[in-house]
Amino acid sequence: MKVAYPVLIKQSGDEFLAYIPDLDGFTEGTDLADVIEMARDYIGLACMGQENDLPEASTYKEAVKKAKKNNDIFDYSDGLQTMVDVD
Numbered sequence: 616m617k618v619a620y621p622v623l624i625k626q627s628g629d630e631f632l633a634y635i636p637d638l639d640g641f642t643e644g645t646d647l648a649d650v651i652e653m654a655r656d657y658i659g660l661a662c663m664g665q666e667n668d669l670p671e672a673s674t675y676k677e678a679v680k681k682a683k684k685n686n687d688i689f690d691y692s693d694g695l696q697t698m699v700d701v702d
Contacts (some may be wrong), residue, residue: 617702618662618669621678622654625694634691635661635699636681637670651699659701672698 623634624647631650632643635657642657644650662669673681675696682692 616669617700618658618672619698619700620658620672621675622651622697622699623678623682623691623694624650624654624697625689625691627689632689632691633657634682634685634689634694636678636685637673638662639685647695651697654699655701658699662701 620635620637623636625632630643630645631647632641633650633654634641635654638658638661640657640661642650642653644653678696679692686692
């Protein structure tokens with residue numbers, strides 16, 4: 616089953632940090648391509664075995680709203696917005 620979730624990415628120093636609001640997940644990478652790959656891995660592992668109980672994907676607007684609520688550690692709300700899919 617293929618799913619796609621919004622991911623918010625922001626650079627912090629030399630690292631790229633990602634937040635997956637629908638799964639309340641965080642990951643990081645060394646560059647943009649790496650952080651997208653890490654987000655894909657996170658989504659795949661988080662969804663494994665839950666094919667019938669996956670959270671519905673948010674819109675970008677909803678994802679940013681969730682990020683603003685969860686910005687006590689790092690503010691992703693003004694980061695790059697992309698969709699990341701996994702099969």
